[in-house]
Amino acid sequence: MKVLGVDPGLTRCGVGVVEGVAGRPLTMAGVGVVRTPADADVAHRLVLIERGLEEWLDRYRPEYVAVERVFSQHNVRTVMGTAQASAVAMLCAARRGLPVALHTPSEVKAAVTGSGRADKAQVGAMVTRLLRLAAPPKPADAADALALAICHIWRAPAVNRLQAAQAAARRTPAPVRTPKGTR
Amino acid sequence: MKVLGVDPGLTRCGVGVVEGVAGRPLTMAGVGVVRTPADADVAHRLVLIERGLEEWLDRYRPEYVAVERVFSQHNVRTVMGTAQASAVAMLCAARRGLPVALHTPSEVKAAVTGSGRADKAQVGAMVTRLLRLAAPPKPADAADALALAICHIWRAPAVNRLQAAQAAARRTPAPVRTPKGTR
Numbered sequence: 537m538k539v540l541g542v543d544p545g546l547t548r549c550g551v552g553v554v555e556g557v558a559g560r561p562l563t564m565a566g567v568g569v570v571r572t573p574a575d576a577d578v579a580h581r582l583v584l585i586e587r588g589l590e591e592w593l594d595r596y597r598p599e600y601v602a603v604e605r606v607f608s609q610h611n612v613r614t615v616m617g618t619a620q621a622s623a624v625a626m627l628c629a630a631r632r633g634l635p636v637a638l639h640t641p642s643e644v645k646a647a648v649t650g651s652g653r654a655d656k657a658q659v660g661a662m663v664t665r666l667l668r669l670a671a672p673p674k675p676a677d678a679a680d681a682l683a684l685a686i687c688h689i690w691r692a693p694a695v696n697r698l699q700a701a702q703a704a705a706r707r708t709p710a711p712v713r714t715p716k717g718t719r
Numbered sequence: 720m721k722v723l724g725v726d727p728g729l730t731r732c733g734v735g736v737v738e739g740v741a742g743r744p745l746t747m748a749g750v751g752v753v754r755t756p757a758d759a760d761v762a763h764r765l766v767l768i769e770r771g772l773e774e775w776l777d778r779y780r781p782e783y784v785a786v787e788r789v790f791s792q793h794n795v796r797t798v799m800g801t802a803q804a805s806a807v808a809m810l811c812a813a814r815r816g817l818p819v820a821l822h823t824p825s826e827v828k829a830a831v832t833g834s835g836r837a838d839k840a841q842v843g844a845m846v847t848r849l850l851r852l853a854a855p856p857k858p859a860d861a862a863d864a865l866a867l868a869i870c871h872i873w874r875a876p877a878v879n880r881l882q883a884a885q886a887a888a889r890r891t892p893a894p895v896r897t898p899k900g901t902r
Contacts, residue, residue, distance in 0.1 A: 577819070577885075580813050580889065586810060606799060616802050622803070627766060630762035630766045636762035706763065
């Protein structure tokens, strides 16, 4: 399976594509950051994030999109921008019928390092090792996006199947049911 | 000027279109609510909001879009959904090159009732009077969307002109400048 991980943010939106299945070595297909200028208005920044993410979706054609789940107990100023950027990521994926999974930062850290309270450096080091990279991806948002994708591949094969079925059900009409009592 | 007001929400996204200029009687062009099912996943709900808002933009062709500014000190559970829905509204507008203005709930209340702490009923009553409607628009989200549009028409002609110029500058390449010292 091929997963696009998105670490949402208005200034830097981390993106990373990982391919593989749980229990086998994983491969990085691509990693980067979609940036928007801090002096632009929010509406225009969201348009730039949409364009950037559409390019990633067009180029890598992932089957799943994993987005960091945003909590509002974080910094009040940044959380709104993060929520807005994550909305655009979810929208871009769902519009294409791709299943979207949300993972919390501690779920991602726990998946790749074994500890939900690991720091950035530890996450970066494990992403580098797991994807057999020459150096940790920079900036941290890019490494976090790869960690999200890895977490998704490892964490929830059952959730994936459920979400894929739900997404397919929305794309196609429901099957005709034979009424009870007839054959 | 024609303004689409959007009171963002995942369950009910209020929309209202008002035409007119400050100092003259205003006219309601349309009012309604974009609804999404509470049991759908967030990504799919954002797609439904996008589709709904696109229909409103296609049908009414507003020149400005006014969206309620979301604050994170509100209810933690609902604020994320509101922020995500407002992101979709801003995105839909900015993608068309429409200027987007954000107004706080108290700015809107103060504009239509004279008090920033007016209640829902008071806002509904003033919207009904100002737009010469037979009855207050229901639900409250629809009335709030109209109040946002009225607020925008009255509040900031200067802001509108600035935003329109900025949006136009992004749509068209910058004019060629004659270098200094040449004619």
